[in-house]
Amino acid sequence: MTIVDTPRAVYIDEPHRIRVAAAEPRPPRPGEALVRVAWSGICGSDREMLAGGRPEGFVRYPVVPGHEWSGTVESVGDPIDAALVGKAVVGEGFRSCGRCDACRRGDNNLCGAPYDETGFTRPGAWSDYLTLPARLLHVLPDGSDLRAAAALEPAACVAAACLKVAPVPGERVAVVGAGTLGMLATQLLHAGGPAELAVVVRRPDRVELAHRCGATGVLSPAEADRLAGRFDVVVEAAGTTGAARTAVRLAGRGGRVALTGIPSVDEAPPSPTDLVLNQITVHTVFGAPSRAWSHAVRAFASGALDPAALITHEIPLDDVTEAFRVLSNPAAGAVKVLLRP
Structure with a gap:
């Protein structure tokens, strides 16, 4: 040695x-x-x-x-x-x-x-x-x-989210957040062949990166509000105030949402009424199980990530x-x- x-x-x-x-x-x-x-x-x-x-x-x-x-x-x-x-x-x-x-x-x-x-x-x-x-x-x-x-550890965490929401090719997909987790999620979701892949971006300097990672469109938080109910699958990867509520609002009826961020303890939760009336399934992610690690490593080895x-x-x-x-x-x-x- x-x-x-x-x-x-x-x-x-x-x-x-x-x-x-x-x-x-x-x-x-x-x-x-x-x-x-x-x-x-x-x-x-x-x-x-x-x-x-x-x-x-x-x-x-x-x-x-x-x-x-x-x-x-x-x-x-x-x-x-x-x-x-x-x-x-x-x-x-x-x-x-x-x-x-x-x-x-x-x-x-x-x-x-x-x-x-x-x-x-x-x-x-x-x-x-x-x-x-x-x-x-x-x-x-x-x-x-x-x-x-x-960076495969954060990739495994968002791989866990992607596995939970299980996007189908041709679905409309959104990612909330353009940091490390959001961009890794965008790459993984892009590999699944979505019809649309939008990223909600707060910082203008992340727009180009979002497109390089596979986004077909970039939304400001205000634009995201106007597209409420448009997406089949939404992955929240920001953890900032309001990100979880934005993710749920973006999901259409019967949509699937995965929350990966940990907001402040006084953060207001998404509306239970919206969840029930639209029959939205919300998944949460804490770290990554072994199967998500395997998913991320395979995506990396194949060049998809x-x-x-x-x-x-x-x-x-x-x-x-x-x-x-x-x-x-x-x-x-x-x-x-x-x-x-």
Whole structure:
């Protein structure tokens, strides 16, 4: 095993306290793999951890963040097949028990055991190395772009939403939100052959990106209000105030809606009257079960999903504070920011 000269990791010791320090990789125990991290992403929940806004029980300080990542297997513990060494991989975050009712029906993201996830309660991939159960790994095709693959975790989350609403070719589809999740959802939904694929965009600088990801039309929130009831399928991927209500209003009678964002606790819910009278089915998504990961990885391997289109900034691991400054500056135009060990 080749170890970098001075392995490091980013630590959030407590809210508002972040540092980079030496971190020796932990050798894999039985059933585990040691991965050399190639790229790792930053998402809203990471910013939430630094700000201290993560709900109680969903973070364990001090923590090495990093649940979005790609890398190469460096070594494995018995009885994992040594052929895994050298493979390009991404990995699921939820450390599910595999025994409860939720796990047995395939909803391992809803495991009945206490919440446990890489980058939140376990050391994550804002580091040179990551040790995790080998069962969580998804092997990528040889020659895969590991830079792009680092965004497969959010892709898996919106893949879960797409699987729930199950769009049929020729249906009218809308996406609310033009951030990372919204653009990944747009790519996945575009691959399904919709008759129309509209994206609700608040920021004019995202219009071109939405079209590049497969949108046939781009709507402002005001325009979305005028198209109430037009769409068969709607995926909400914004989490901003009013996004869930917009998604439900866009759905026509008998429509299917998936909500992926987590709005503020005082957010007014969609009207139950609208839901019942129009017989709208609303699905919600928290993370991604294994089947959604498989869906995202297959779409990536086939070329139907290209997360590279969303990557706007690459920042060395040692400059992690600069990454947070970029994300907090609207003028920077950040979509997906990656850390490079």
